[in-house]
Amino acid sequence: MNLTHPLRLRIDGLSKTYGTGSTANEVLRDINFDVHTGEFVCLVGPSGAGKTTLLRCLTSLMAPSAGQVLLDGKALTGPSPKISIVFQEYTRSLMPWMTAEKNVALALSNSKLPRATVKKMSRDALASVGLSGSESQYPWQLSGGMQQRVAIARALITEPEVLVMDEPFASIDAQTRLELEDLTRRLQTERKMTVMLVTHDIDEAVYLADRIVVLSKNPATVQEIVEVNLGVERDQFTTRESHQFGELRSHVLGLIREAQNRAKTEAASGPQ
């Protein structure tokens, strides 16, 4: 799908090696994939595959050892205003000395907008994630799910073209996670955003994604790109219980297990 949609993001030969010489640790090897406008792409892989490293490289928070990321055809040289990030650990990504509203407004620090406009936009952004009335609360007064909603509001306020999420719901309780998954999907459809979400939860990936990029391990390479033809409308009950969902889930799970086993065998046979 999405072949009719223009290309938004091209990950072009991204590689990352930490250290040099005998202590060198190759984490990413020649990662290539495209993301189209309005597409929801999930990145999954065995734990320790270097998903976060990949995400840091493709948002320019970290310099790759080789390769580049093209946004709308132009190579990224640093963090871009067109890309927003939602980080995994909400307790560490919100400023505890700022209210929810100030945390959200922080993303507009570089805009020349008048203060009143920023205030209104922050309140609207909080409202769009269901947090009206919590504007003047501090992050530590909010539950985990609410804190991550603040982080999502903060990411959305700049109206990014691409939303990158690093295991955003990993440390959130199961029920809230389902709500936030639906919220993310809804916001993505409403705003026609391109979303790239890293997760270790295969069900989550299948439920959310239009395509799943499955990574292998040691070093991470693109093992397979799985098309998820579950349509635009998803439902936590019917979608997850559908036959197709189960098949996709088993397929991705199989790929990851394979990658995991291969990594184990290689580790056992020792370095070449």
Next chain:
Amino acid sequence: MNALRKVAVGGFIPVLVIAGYWVWATMSRNPYFPNPMRIMERFQKLWLFAKLPTDVVPSLTNFALGYVIAVFSGVIAGVVLGRIKLLRQLFAPLLDFARSIPAIMLIPPFVLLLGIGDQSKVAIIALGAFFPVVLATMDGLRRTDPALIDVTRSMQLSRWQELLVAWVPSAGPQIAGGMQTGLQFAFILMVASEMLAATHGLGYLTMQAQFTFDSASVWAGILMLAILGFGLNTLFVLARNRVLRWHIQSRATARAR
């Protein structure tokens, strides 16, 4: 009711100590331990308010000036050293060496250089209080969560904005700790510098009283110092709790969960 109970419980031991001292001082007739009534009389004669404008206000002015200089320069130096690795590597050994000198030892060289006037007092107080502030600021910056910096980087904030919205507020609790230690240092140095080389001031008067075996004045001076020290620390804690409300409450919330 709760506040009343707190005062009653907190005041219990002090009242007991004073009463015990009173009984003992009255019985012992040791001239160095005058009974509290005499101390209070002397206190009133000296500090309410005969000597206040000549010997307390100037001391406190020096103290305030020196402390403010110490806090500003300490935080700025701490931020610069904390963020610029080369400067840190250049200056850290010197800082570590200098801070191991007991602050009171700053008095002789400063008196030599600047005389026994207010200038040398302010300089001594400022330098003594500077070290805890600068070291705490550096420590606070080092503890700043890199996750927050990822956030500011992803928002393309400038290095300057990053300092103001992430590094410095996150170091706030450590900086406040350094400032509190600095406050104590500054207070000690204020009195000590007056005891060693001065023509007026709380420390000077108390020292003079000691030379003339005027024990009531010595104790009255100590009482005055205790009140001032307690007052300054209380003011500091109130101000800190206001500024760092987020820190105190977030920790309380974390404990409650």
